[in-house]
Amino acid sequence: MADFSSIPVLDWSLSQGPQKPLFLSQLRHAIINVGFLYLKNHSVPASLVDKVKDYSPKFFDIPQEKKDKLRMANTPHFLGYSRFGAEVTKGEIDQREQLDFATEYECKYKEGDPEYVKLWGPSQWPDDEDLPGFRATMSEYFDHVATLSYRFLELLSESFGLAPDALSIFLKDPNDLCHRGKVVKYPALVPGSSDQGVGPHFDPGFLTFLLQVSEQPGLQVQNHQGEWIPASPVDGTFVVNIGKGLEAVTKNIALATSHRVLSPPIGSGPRYSVVFFQSISQDVRLSDYHLEFPEEVVAMQKARGDGKADSVNYGEFKTDLSGVANLISRIKSHPDVTEKHYPELFAKYFPNGMPLKASAY
Ligand SMILES: O=C(O)CCC(=O)C(=O)O
Numbered sequence: 001m002a003d004f005s006s007i008p009v010l011d012w013s014l015s016q017g018p019q020k021p022l023f024l025s026q027l028r029h030a031i032i033n034v035g036f037l038y039l040k041n042h043s044v045p046a047s048l049v050d051k052v053k054d055y056s057p058k059f060f061d062i063p064q065e066k067k068d069k070l071r072m073a074n075t076p077h078f079l080g081y082s083r084f085g086a087e088v089t090k091g092e093i094d095q096r097e098q099l100d101f102a103t104e105y106e107c108k109y110k111e112g113d114p115e116y117v118k119l120w121g122p123s124q125w126p127d128d129e130d131l132p133g134f135r136a137t138m139s140e141y142f143d144h145v146a147t148l149s150y151r152f153l154e155l156l157s158e159s160f161g162l163a164p165d166a167l168s169i170f171l172k173d174p175n176d177l178c179h180r181g182k183v184v185k186y187p188a189l190v191p192g193s194s195d196q197g198v199g200p201h202f203d204p205g206f207l208t209f210l211l212q213v214s215e216q217p218g219l220q221v222q223n224h225q226g227e228w229i230p231a232s233p234v235d236g237t238f239v240v241n242i243g244k245g246l247e248a249v250t251k252n253i254a255l256a257t258s259h260r261v262l263s264p265p266i267g268s269g270p271r272y273s274v275v276f277f278q279s280i281s282q283d284v285r286l287s288d289y290h291l292e293f294p295e296e297v298v299a300m301q302k303a304r305g306d307g308k309a310d311s312v313n314y315g316e317f318k319t320d321l322s323g324v325a326n327l328i329s330r331i332k333s334h335p336d337v338t339e340k341h342y343p344e345l346f347a348k349y350f351p352n353g354m355p356l357k358a359s360a361y
């Protein structure tokens with residue numbers, strides 16, 4: 001079985017010139033065997049990335065009562081602020097605080113629509129006078145990363161021997177896409193408390209682009225033997241990884257790899273990150289599609305095997321509509337929003353009531 005003990009680094013500038021075949025073969029290796037990579041020399045301007053890094057801690061420094069006004073449970077869209085301890089992964093409380101946002105929409109849901117349509121709605125941003133320029137900077141960054149993610153997906157298709165648009169068809173309707181982003185703070189470990197920044201999990205959709213804002217280690221990626229491999233920050237890079245949607249539509253050739261974040265070491269100060277999740281059309285059932293892959297790609301998958309990651313979310317991408325898979329995962333992560341806006345699903349997924357402490361809101 002091909003396994004990994006470090007995360008490959010890919011140079012985006014190679015993909016633009018005569019070295020493109022080399023880039024594609026490195027990409028194919030990373031996507032099939034690791035499911036994670038660092039991307040350097042990418043197309044998002046360094047000055048914009050620096051601004052985003054600068055703003056990230058500032059959001060968390062605005063007064064708690066102002067952040068609480070943006071609480072995620074205000075609306076059914078799973079967008080907004082989650083205070084420390086409000087989020088759950090694999091049944092355990094995550095030691096992090098975050099603001100979730102998404103492609104801007106008015107609430108799309110109408111009586112009679114499937115419930116996942118409630119995922120589309122407006123983000124909740126801090127007032128500009130509390131944090132001037134934050135919303136504009138985050139939105140500009142979000143758009144740049146979305147553009148990079150579309151180009152990346154075309155190259156990924158090519159690296160698998162498919163037509164460049166073979167995977168982009170799942171993102172073809174711009175009025176239907178709801179990419180998600182967030183800015184996250186992981187406080188340093190407090191003696192005697194849990195070190196679960198975020199528990200082991202898979203990501204949704206097709207691709208994730210992660211900006212590690214601070215220097216603290218903590219992000220770890222699980223290899224096929226179940227060992228946790230560090231993906232510590234590398235200056236000037238994004239960490240790119242595969243979501244469960246892409247794994248489903250490629251029949252497990254692209255690997256969604258389990259990962260987690262451990263709280264930064266005691267006394268080392270908080271860790272910040274900014275994440276972009278590339279979504280696909282919500283009314284697509286990926287199992288309805290059959291893509292033909294060249295033999296050598298299938299052979300690489302066979303040589304890799306299927307691994308034994310122990311995280312459990314997003315299995316629904318293999319059977320249900322993409323919107324349903326996304327909704328179920330939001331439900332499991334945010335019991336406070338679920339209790340308020342999805343009472344039937346709350347009863348189903350939290351039969352013992354609110355997990356301890358996640359009810360702190
Ligand atoms: O903050 C990070 O470094 C990773 C976060 C993550 O994996 C997630 O929120 O899906």
Ligand SMILES: [Fe+2]
Nearest residue numbers: 201202203259
């Ligand atoms: Fe993740």
